[in-house]
Amino acid sequence: MVKHSFSNLLGREQRQEESAIKALRAIKKIAQKPVLHFAIFAVILSVIKVLSEQKILQSSFATAVGSTIIFCIVGLGFCLLLGYSALASLGTAGFIAVGAYCAYFCLSQWQFTIGTAFLLAILVAFVVGVVVGFISLRIEGIYLAIVTLGVAQILKEAFAALKDTIRLTGKQITISWLNDMRLTTDHVYFILVIALFILMVLTKNLMDSPTGRAMLAMKNSTSAAQAFGISLLKYRLLAFVLSTIYAAIGGFLYMLFIRNASNSSDTLFALSTSLNILGAVIIGGTKSIWGTIGGTFIIYGIDKMFLQDIEFFRANPTLITLFCGILVIVVVMFFPGGLVQLLLEIKLKIKKLIVKIREGIYGKDIG
Secondary structure (H helix, E strand, O other), rough: HHHHHHHHHHHHHHHHHHHHEEEEEEHHHHHOOOOHHHHHHHHHHHHHHHHHOOOOHHHHHHHHHHHHHHHHHHHHHHHHHHHHHOOOOOOHHHHHHHHHHHHHHHHHHHOHHHHHHHHHHHHHHHHHHHHHHHOOOOOHHHHHHHHHHHHHHHHHHHHHHOOOEEEEOOHHEEEEEOOOOOOHHHHHHHHHHHHHHHHHHHHHHHHOOOOHHHHHHHHHHHHHHHHOOOOOHHHHHHHHHHHHHHHHHHHHHHHHHHHHHHHHHOOOOOOOHHHHHHHHHHHOOOHHHHHHHHHHHHHHHHHHHHHHHHHHHHHHOOHHHHHHHHHHHHHHHHHHOOHHHHHHHHHHHHHHHHHHHHHHHHHOOOO
């Protein structure tokens, strides 16, 4: 009987150990899911706003983070265009203008609801993306970039002819189905965080899908992609449509958050915005979501969140531009995969160093 009890105890301990191992594996599997990482990032961004409301952080810091989130959304679309489709574009600023002006006219002039205005901005961006996508079928490389730059300039001048300075007020931004609730910039900040989280998830799923692999095949070799039955028309149109829609969403949210823009004095619709988005994606990594987010925070976030509070950088605002330019050159020359590639190489070297240290202590036979 003692022997039977002892065997039961061993069996119970073995089952408990197996259950613990299964639980650890399940936790590890969940922890490796990108969605969880995106959710943690969204929570961190939300906490920044909460801390600013509690006066622990300056409100200007949260505002800088919010505006950077907008450009992160735009950068995600450009990541799909450049990193996954190898299509060069300098028309990002014009596509941002599509969303910004749709927000202004729909909410201020035509008294549409936010939902209707948003859908109209998506529709207009879709049409523009299709037009530019068809152009990309005939023109490639630097000539495509020049053409998209021309499209952006046409959009900018056309919008300026309609209204040079656009401005929204709190009374114009309401949600009718919530008892005409007026959206403050505090509300819009959390909308920005939610929008970024959703688009990060959608972008990740697209990258890992057959569509993403088809885009990569088209990037590596158009001839090989066509030989395997991949339609250049379909995927180039899709890449430009998605990039344009992401940029329009960014412009739409910009008007909800910042609430004013000018064609004559702001740089939002200028070539510099297109170049900055290009630089952000290159610095971070053209095929990486986290690289794009990190590159955007380097280009747009560091200056607004930290350096503007330092007198030296306020007196010399061009230094951050000089730094970003040098960083782009260094990344292109030594790390074509962006800072993500650099971090991966550092991580690999650290792992090798740890293995060598363990081998030195325990011997090569000890894993």
